[in-house]
Amino acid sequence: MELCDLSAHELSLLLRQGRVSAVEILESCLQRIARVDGRPGALEPGDPLPEDAERVHAFITLTAERARAQAEAVDRRLAAGEALGPLAGIPFTVKDIFCVQGTPSTAASRILANFVAPYTATPVARMEAAGAIMLGKVNLDEFTYGSSNESSAFRPTPRNPWKLDRVPGGSSGGSTASVAAGEAPLSLGTDTAGSIRQPAAFCGVVGVKPTYGRVSRYGLIAFGSSLDCPGPIARNVTDAALMLQAIAGPDPHDSTAANLPVPDYLAALEEGVKGLRIGLSPDYFRITFPDPERGEYDQQPIPAEIADAVRRAADVLADLGAEIIEDVPMPNTRYGIPAYFVISRVEAASNLHRYDGVKYGYRTPQPVQDLHEMYRKTRNEGFGLQPKLRILMGMYVSAAQYSAQYYQRALRVRTLIRRDFEQAFDPHGKYRLHALLTPTTPTTAFPLGAVYGDSVLMQYADQLTVPANHAGIPGISIPAGLDHEGLPIGIQFLGPDFSEALLLRIARAFERATEDAPWRQARPEVLQHLAAS
């Protein structure tokens, strides 16, 4: 066990006791990165190298010197007896969809590859104000558009530390891979349809999608502005709570950041689940997806080992005193992806119109006749296939003649999805749930190349996570076992608006009750290789 393998709260304690320095913690993380990460993602990576398949490739930009300066400053404060922030000396990585002043902020796209942010996103600024040390910017699906991290323009793309021929999930794949591989105890991600929770499940780490508006979006390069939620990724629930504490809260720079005080997420963390009502819904134990050849819908149960993990978790929580409520109807869950195909594309197309080769970012080097030709060539060369697909779909379904049929209808279906949750969580209703327990994903991590290119099948990877984004409610994914291949299985708790403290408490109760479970002793393949070398 090296320093970089310890959790944020353990490191914080050691630092405050004077047993380690911030620089020692940082150097441990940098050493781990040097040993397991391989070459960073680049626009022109050349031919694949044999060693690429043995590395994680979480990073696009490592900011080691910036981090060293920050760590030295923490150590000086410590030596001078000055007060330290709650995350002092704790390294973290940042999904490269956040602006950080003076660093390349690429969105994993060629069109922003040369963009150096002139300001810092609020969640990053708050982490640094709390004393945390930014290690650098990590890879993602281009503009967050994907569930495998394979659409990034920066290659090699990240691999799953648990099994290096598998995807880490996405779009926060670099974030979850960096945390799972011990490169950093914390990472800042974003979740628009499941982009924190799905890769957290695939990489065996904890991921929190806060309530929409709980964490400021200022400085986040926008995808779906009514859906995007910045949130923490960590190796355990306590660390996720520590990080959410630092980044949550009102922000004068974001008018959608809720003007609500932030509760103490750590205060009630160990209070257990006795008396809490936790629901299970049959609608989260099956997946519905279209067969592209027949144009018809197939419905299948989720794989037995994932369903079993959820049921085992329910048993654990019942043993701890929770009341498990079966058969909670969530009938509109299956419409989450079709509605998302419309809503997110309209918002994405709107947000992507700003990339025009004029104000910042890439501009075509080709000779052009006029401004319009410059726009077309710039956008064709700068955007990858996934942004183009989203722009075209967003324009089609929001066109005046189709808007009622598609966009308006999808927004009304969104109302039905929201109502499912309101009925389940209504304190005076039939179910009166404190939380819903579900699988996070319909599969464990799939092989690289197995799904990428089929944009419909890829989107359905988010079927169990996207309803929370439509509804705006919070969710947390935590590890709950391994499948027959030794790949992590994630379970998800969903709760009413601004119930993060309760979700963290339930997740922590499960985590504590399973501390000694054999599956918790398993380590990612990349760390096993390290131990054997």
Place this chain on the structure above:
Amino acid sequence: MPAEEIDRDTFAHLVHLAALELDEAQADYLRRELNHQLGAIHELEAIPLDADVPITSHGVPYPPEICPPLRADDWQPFPNTADILNQAPQVEEGYVVVPDIPHTTLE
């Protein structure tokens, strides 16, 4: 296999509106995927929707008590305007330079 909703002409119009310029391979892939996605989107039409179901433009309600107050409409200069201007691909004497802007005479 359902009929293609987005035919070549509709697709070409969308590409024009989106200010894109695609080669044939990209166009074939993107048009195929758009039609596949529309196949999934059509599931929405099977949902019974009462006339009184309103739209939800964002999930969490924003009652006045959790809306941030509007700040004063004060001019706040950005400290490093050069950092912003320096991001533009072509700048001359503080102006962003672009190729010729085509003019259309409206009738």
